[in-house]
Amino acid sequence: xxxRYLHALSIPALALLSAICARAPAEAEPLKLDDVFELExxxxxxISPDGSRVxxxxxxxxxxxDQRRSRLWIVNSDGTGHRPATDGNADQVQPxxSPDGSRxxxxxxxxxxxxxxxxxxxxxxxAVLTQLDEPPSGLSxxxxxxxxxxxxxxxxxxxxxxxxxxxxxxxxxxxPPRVVTDLYYRLDGEGYRTRGYHQLFVLPAEGGTPxxxxxxxxxxxxxxxxxxxxxxxxTPDGDSLVFVAMRRENWFLDPxxxxxxxxxxxxxxxxxxxxxxxxxxxxxxxxxxxxxxxxGFDDRxxxxxxxxxxxxxxxxxxxxxxxxxxDRSVWTPVxSPDGSGxxxxxxxxxxxxxxxxxxxxxxxxxxxxxGNSSIGRPYEAFGERCFSVAGNGRIAHNLTDxxxxxxxxxxxxxxxxxxxxxxxxxxxxxxxxxGEVEEIWYSxxxxxxxxxxxxxxxxxxxxxxxxPLVLEIHGGPxxxxxxxxxxxxxxxxxxxxxxxxxxxxxxxxxxxxxxxLIDRKYPGNDYDDLMSGVDAxxxxxxxxxxxxxxxxxxxxxxxxxxxVGKTNRFRAAVxxxxxxxxxxxxxxxxxxxxFSKYWYDGYxxxxxxxxxxRSPLSLVGNVSTPTMLLTGDADFRxxxxxxxxxxxxxxxxQVDTALxxxxxxxxxxxxxxxxxxxxxxxxxxxxxxxxxxGDR
Numbered sequence: 001x002x003x004r005y006l007h008a009l010s011i012p013a014l015a016l017l018s019a020i021c022a023r024a025p026a027e028a029e030p031l032k033l034d035d036v037f038e039l040e041x042x043x044x045x046x047i048s049p050d051g052s053r054v055x056x057x058x059x060x061x062x063x064x065x066d067q068r069r070s071r072l073w074i075v076n077s078d079g080t081g082h083r084p085a086t087d088g089n090a091d092q093v094q095p096x097x098s099p100d101g102s103r104x105x106x107x108x109x110x111x112x113x114x115x116x117x118x119x120x121x122x123x124x125x126x127a128v129l130t131q132l133d134e135p136p137s138g139l140s141x142x143x144x145x146x147x148x149x150x151x152x153x154x155x156x157x158x159x160x161x162x163x164x165x166x167x168x169x170x171x172x173x174x175x176p177p178r179v180v181t182d183l184y185y186r187l188d189g190e191g192y193r194t195r196g197y198h199q200l201f202v203l204p205a206e207g208g209t210p211x212x213x214x215x216x217x218x219x220x221x222x223x224x225x226x227x228x229x230x231x232x233x234x235t236p237d238g239d240s241l242v243f244v245a246m247r248r249e250n251w252f253l254d255p256x257x258x259x260x261x262x263x264x265x266x267x268x269x270x271x272x273x274x275x276x277x278x279x280x281x282x283x284x285x286x287x288x289x290x291x292x293x294x295x296g297f298d299d300r301x302x303x304x305x306x307x308x309x310x311x312x313x314x315x316x317x318x319x320x321x322x323x324x325x326x327d328r329s330v331w332t333p334v335x336s337p338d339g340s341g342x343x344x345x346x347x348x349x350x351x352x353x354x355x356x357x358x359x360x361x362x363x364x365x366x367x368x369x370x371g372n373s374s375i376g377r378p379y380e381a382f383g384e385r386c387f388s389v390a391g392n393g394r395i396a397h398n399l400t401d402x403x404x405x406x407x408x409x410x411x412x413x414x415x416x417x418x419x420x421x422x423x424x425x426x427x428x429x430x431x432x433x434x435g436e437v438e439e440i441w442y443s444x445x446x447x448x449x450x451x452x453x454x455x456x457x458x459x460x461x462x463x464x465x466x467x468p469l470v471l472e473i474h475g476g477p478x479x480x481x482x483x484x485x486x487x488x489x490x491x492x493x494x495x496x497x498x499x500x501x502x503x504x505x506x507x508x509x510x511x512x513x514x515x516x517l518i519d520r521k522y523p524g525n526d527y528d529d530l531m532s533g534v535d536a537x538x539x540x541x542x543x544x545x546x547x548x549x550x551x552x553x554x555x556x557x558x559x560x561x562x563x564v565g566k567t568n569r570f571r572a573a574v575x576x577x578x579x580x581x582x583x584x585x586x587x588x589x590x591x592x593x594x595f596s597k598y599w600y601d602g603y604x605x606x607x608x609x610x611x612x613x614r615s616p617l618s619l620v621g622n623v624s625t626p627t628m629l630l631t632g633d634a635d636f637r638x639x640x641x642x643x644x645x646x647x648x649x650x651x652x653x654q655v656d657t658a659l660x661x662x663x664x665x666x667x668x669x670x671x672x673x674x675x676x677x678x679x680x681x682x683x684x685x686x687x688x689x690x691x692x693x694g695d696r
Contacts, residue, residue, distance in 0.1 A: 028433040030459045030494035033677045035432065036375075036487055037061040040424040041405035042398055043070075043373035044094065044385050049101045051390030052077055054421065055085050056408050057093055059373070061673040068673065072106060072119075077394060077410050079421045086119050086126050094137070098145045098205070105139050105148055105205075116150065116203065129207040134194065138221055138231035141205075142238045148203045149232045149241055151221030154212065155196040183252045188590050188636040189666040198222070200232055200243060202265065213241070213263060214270070220245045222258070222281070230282060232263075236289040240264050242273070244281050253593070260294050260312065273312050274319065280310075282332065287339040290314055293322075295333065301597050303522065304478050304506065304515030309333055309344060309357065322357055327511040330355075331383055337391045345370060345387065347380050347509035349452055350439075350482025354387055354397060356413065366413040371398030371406025371484065376670045377553075378402070378454075378484035378501065379474070380508065402437035402454070404429065405485045433459040435493030439483065442536035444505075446528035449514075453502030453533050454483065456493045466544040467498045468692065471534055471570075473552030473559045477506045477522060478515060488670075491680045497549070497687075500537050504529035522599065523562040523614065530559065531567070546571070546692030551683055553577050553669065554638060558616060561646060564627055565619025572626045572690035574683045577638045577669055580646040581617045583608060590636040620649045626656035628686045630679065632665025658686070 038061070045056040058073040072092045074085040086092055090110035097104060101121070108117045108128065114135035119126045129148075130136070136150040161179040178192070186192050198219045201210040214220040222230045222244050232243040241263045246255070247270070260273040260280045273292060274280040278299035283292050292312040297305045307329040309322045322342075323330055330344040341358040343366070352370035357363045372381035386406075387397035399409035399418055407424055411417025435456040444451050458467060470492050474481045481501045492499045503510070504526035506518035518526055537543055550573045552560045557578030564573045579585040583604040586595045596603045604611045612618050627650060629643040643659060650657040660682050662669060670676035 028431050031432050031434060031487070031490045032494070033491065033681060035428060036673050036677050037063045038425075038428045039375050039405060039487060041371070041373065041375055042408045042422060042424060043406065045396040045398060045408050046095050046097055046385075046388045047077070047390040047394060047396035047410070048097050049099060049391050051392040051394035053081075054396040054408055054410065055095045055097070055104060056396075056422075057095065057373075058424065063673070066672050066674045068671070072104070075408060075421045077396075077419075077421070079419070082422065085121075086117070087124070088126065090117075092117070094139050096139045096141060098141055099143055100145055103145075103205070105141065107136060107139065109135070116148065118205070118207075127207065129203060129205075130210065132210075136201075140231040140234060142202075142234050143236050144238055146205050147238075148205055149200060149234065150203065150210075151198045151200055151232070152210075153194050153196045154199045154215075155194050156217075158195065183592060184255070184590070186590050186636050189668055189671070191634070200241060200263070202241075213265060213268065214245075216247070218245055218247045218251065220247075233283050233285045233292070235262075235285050236287065239266060242283045242285055242292055244283065247272075254597075255591070255593075256299060260292065262292075262314075273314075279307075284333055284335055284342075286335055287337065291339075293333045293335065293342050295330065302516055303519040303598055304508070304512065306512045307331065309342065311359070322359070322361055323363070325361070326357075326363060329508060331381075332385060332387070334387070334389050336389065337393060343387070343389055343395065345381065347480055347482070349509055350454070350480055350484075350503060351509075352381050352386070352482070352484075354395065354411075367395065367397060367409075367411045367418055369399055369401055369418070369483075371400030373398075373406065375405050375485065375487045376676055377472075377474070377488055378481045378486040380480050380482060380484075382479065400484045402456075402483050402485055403434055434490050435459055435499070436461065437483065437489075440500075440533075440536060442532055444525070444529045445532045445535075446525045449505065449529075451502055451504060451529045451533060452510075453500055453536075454481070455537060456486075456489045456499035456501075458493045458496050458498065461542075463540075463542050465542060467496065467542055468547035468549065468687070469534065469537060469543045470497045470499045470687070471530060471548070471550045471552075472499055472501045473530065473550070473556030474501065474503070474507070475552070475554030475556045476508075477518060477526070477555040477559075478508055479555070480507045480509045482509075487676065488680055492684070495684050498537065498543055500533055502530060502533045504533075520599065520601070521614075523559050523616070526559065527562060527566055530563070534569075544692055545569075549573070549687045551576065554667065557638070561616035561627075562619065564625040565616055565622045568624050570625050571692055572628070572687050574628045574630055574686050575643070575646065576630045576679070576683075577632065577635055577667055578616065578629070578642055578646070579638050580615060580642045581612075582615045583611045584645070585638070585642055586611070588639045588641060617645060617649065620646065620653065623650060623653070623655055626686070626690045628658045628660060628682070630660040630662070630669070630682060632662045632667065632669050634664050635667045635669070637667035656690075 040060045043057045055074045070091045072085040075082040090108040095106045104119045116130045134153045138151045167173040198221045200214045203210040232241040256279045280296040283294045312319045328346040334343045354367040395411045398406040400406045407422045409418040409420045438455045553576035557576045560575045631640045631643040647659040
């Protein structure tokens with residue numbers, strides 16, 4: 001792994017590495033908790049139209065404000081000229097090149113206000129183009145570079161439910177009641193939603209007043225969540241926008257069922273290009289304007305369904321699937337410059353890759369080790385803009401491995417790649433000894449299926465010693481871990497633990513059949529997959545069977561709670577942000593109605609026995625393992641009342657337990673650097689409080 005990584009470095013980055021390593025101490029230290037504040041990672045790499053430069057979001061940690069900061073940096077495609085692309089103190093995201101490569105549009109976020117900015121690359125001068133009341137998203141340039149399209153919430157008129165008397169001048173009255181009439185009225189990480197709908201706007205590139213080009217009680221840039229808002233795609237003539245929306249009555253009863261539409265900017269006519277039950281997303285128009293590529297599937301209401309790539313012919317009005325024989329979900333389609341096919345990302349056995357598919361369906365992989373915009377856990381780059389394509393065919397993309405967070409690289413299919421352009425963490429990691437990460441495959445005790453996992457060994461590992469083991473379980477459950485950097489796994493290893501993380505059945509990147517093995521039976525035999533992984537590591541001879549620990553978050557929290565109800569082999573468990581009772585979770589999460597469609601076959605009041613049978617709460621009478629609950633008190637995805645139920649049940653049964661409430665934290669429990677540190681510290685402390693027999 002290390003030799004491959006060094007080989008991929010550009011000459012300037014390799015020179016920097018040599019200089020830093022020459023100053024490194026004789027013995028590097030393990031990673032420390034406060035090192036989290038020193039980590040950086042790259043995201044959203046955007047290559048210039050001529051392929052000569054890459055601008056990207058450089059993410060770092062601010063120790064004084066305890067926030068992640070995002071700045072735009074630029075680097076030449078040969079690795080030289082690495083420098084800031086803009087000035088100012090605002091966070092900067094969503095960089096987008098103008099078609100001629102002379103300007104860069106972006107979104108600047110400062111003191112709660114988000115505005116569209118523009119930088120002229122020849123002079124470095126920057127201007128703010130807007131004065132918006134709501135944050136914009138989904139920037140996209142018109143083909144002639146004269147306009148920018150974006151989406152933004154337009155608030156609905158706020159009519160008072162009742163007329164209340166006004167307080168006298170100087171009086172302090174209680175805040176008035178909040179009346180909720182929408183099913184989806186709050187969103188995890190965002191809070192209570194502004195009542196209104198995302199609409200599309202067009203803005204002159206020199207600034208001015210944005211023109212709203214859609215209207216109505218529908219979201220016109222994607223699904224429900226603002227985090228999923230997509231860019232509208234321009235047709236090459238600049239006359240139309242192609243976008244995602246849910247333009248139907250009672251759309252909230254089937255919130256995944258989006259369609260692709262085309263909007264004529266001259267007369268406002270909106271035409272539906274797709275019409276099926278299921279999501280249609282991520283439209284992008286071919287260079288000649290004839291074809292619209294998009295993603296989606298025919299919704300069968302299964303736990304896992306492959307997302308495929310489709311082509312809509314704007315002349316014939318017909319659609320066809322381009323990846324029907326490819327047994328993987330695909331994301332982020334981007335047309336090749338000559339229109340002969342499309343690039344996209346997919347996951348394969350814990351590794352995110354870029355592939356190219358021709359218009360005749362011939363497919364080849366062009367790059368691997370694609371990174372995500374995370375440093376916490378080794379998740380896939382689901383739905384992220386982690387690559388872009390230049391007019392000369394060069395591809396800029398994120399690059400990661402277990403020893404390095406995401407950097408920026410360039411690949412030119414058939415010529416070179418990956419050529420790594422940045423080395424954002426050499427200043428820190430050259431002085432730290434990380435735990436070595438080894439891939440492992442083993443057979444599940446349930447049906448003999450091969451399961452993939454990874455072992456992280458402590459720095460200074462000695463195979464003749466016996467180490468405690470942490471089983472760390474990914475969320476989702478439709479997601480995957482892989483051979484990517486993870487600060488949390490490395491911190492557990494630095495504390496002296498062997499760490500196992502794996503992709504049990506239901507994980508993505510192994511085909512539709514494997515992903516659907518948990519359909520209507522989650523949690524279930526994924527438990528056997530995980531226990532078989534623990535047994536496989538124990539069989540290697542360096543794990544103390546008296547010191548086994550388990551933890552996981554979200555879907556991993558559900559499985560952790562399920563595990564302690566099925567076995568007492570673990571000395572202690574930390575169940576992070578779980579769902580404990582699916583009957584209550586279905587109606588208190590920020591997406592009510594999801595489980596009844598995709599995990600069950602009806603509402604909880606129609607089949608309470610089925611909901612309870614898959615709930616970890618049903619096994620609470622078996623639990624004897626000391627179990628800590630850890631959840632953000634502003635979590636709307638897996639609300640803290642789920643953790644409170646399990647905590648109360650364990651206390652009533654006199655099981656050793658604790659409830660850790662993280663103030664102000666959403667489901668992204670480690671979003672702020674100190675929260676990531678606290679999460680790891682509390683987990684390690686709980687394990688330390690429950691040692692094995694050899695330590696007591």
